[in-house]
Amino acid sequence: MFKGFYTVASGMLAQQRRTEMLTNNMSNANTPGYKADQAGMRAFPEMLLQRFDKQQIPTEKGLNLPFAKEIGTINTGVYMQEAIPKFIQGDLRETGRKTDVALLDINMPDNGSVFFTVRNTDGTVRYTRNGNFTIDAQGYLTTGSGHYVLNSAGQQIQLSSDRFTVNEGGVLTGENGESATLGVAYANNPLRMIKEGDGLFRTEDGGELPTAVGTAGVQFSTQQGFLEQSNVDISRTMTDMMSAYRAFEANQKILQAYDKSMEKAANEIGRL
């Protein structure tokens, strides 16, 4: 059988996966706090090719000794192994809304990242970069989808109205003098966090991240009235999509070539 037949098929599939991922990036080009994914491609594990041969020993009867000689290794395909989010700071856009807070990374040692801490109604803690908050019926500060934004002690933040201020250190001061510090957590390796949709991330083992305040070398600030835009680079996404498309097309062409060879094998061999 032709070895490359399934290799190109896997190539097509991998490029399709990549296109799907890039489309999702494009869709979220206007989502505050969104972190763009990058595709990590990986070749299938290598296998060893051998050449079968026989050696003739010049005896009277002609003794044949079969032996195998190794040629080398071959990869028989490719797949999309990872979707790696990049945690680069997005641009800040001024909205002027009191309930919008942007996280600004000032100094992050070894590519770490800081997050807002939010809690679902069922008590599970999640992390987000999307500071597009609102205030619910009971006056709690929540995300747009109703997750409670937590303070540095891991409790919900209750405000009397949306006329509150947030200083650069994340301290909220409400209209009636109530005060809370936004809970900002620090992940030293954010790549190990799992994207859940709705702008949320969770840790791999379900544990909680340490607080960013007081972590050595971590400096950040919170900006009220701003939103962190997504860090999707639209032009790059578009060119990546085009190159993925062309790679898909090239693979398809090779597949056609294989098909032609097979057609020859099936129909023309043996024809006089």
Next chain:
Amino acid sequence: MNRTMITATNTLSQLQKQMDMISHNLANIDTAGYKRREASFTDLLVQEYRNQPNNTLEPQNRMTPFNIRHGNGARLGQVQLILSQGSLKATDRPLDTAFTAEGQFYRVMVQNEDGSSAMRLTRNGALYLSPLSDNVSMLVNSDGHAILDESNQPITIAGNVKNFNINNTGLLTAEMYDGTSQEVNLGVILINKPQFLEQKGANLLGLPENLGELGVTEEEVMTNLAGPLRNQIAIQQGVLEQSNVDMSKEMTDLINVQRSYQFHSKSITLADQMLGLVNGIR
């Protein structure tokens, strides 16, 4: 199936909604007291693929946890009413008023079709007198709905008015031709939770029908500025508040949304061509 198409169509419909919102804002750029709405996006559910059934075969140098996580596009996450102050335009008409503090509204009584009445809110301070009988007129808004006073009653004025005077805490004084004067306190409320207000059309805001289900009461959403609270009221006479729609901002957003829309239709075209390639293998 190529999921690019699904992701792109999911997002296209949401972008369309944002475009509708922007056009609504732009359409009301000259509506006195109109407050713009703003939308923001959030990403949709993420699905996890087990792209490698046997994780032990994965190399140890992976940067991310096992499997790949794949998003499905974006949706409108929040639509917020922006109550920021609009600019003031002098009209010198005695019954034109404007609030100069954020979050304050006049209360308007609207008759429903079934004869019941509902309370609505407006920032449009263009007031008019509508004659009820030969001698009595009622203070109404431009659509003829009654403006309420601080105790939720329609405001009526008897006799022929020579001049109106409205001070900055909403005290309306009507000077008559016979030398007498009538005073009434215009009803003003302060909004604490603007996210619970709905646009009811005709430049009026109102409370949603299912306020109880949302777990919030009318008192929590708004405060009636009556009695000593009336010092907070800031009304100016002879001016109208323009809408807080910023033409250049809305146009920029519109261009942005349109480009985004084009990108997504391009993605669909690409996905379609990919499917065409698959069909063209043989």
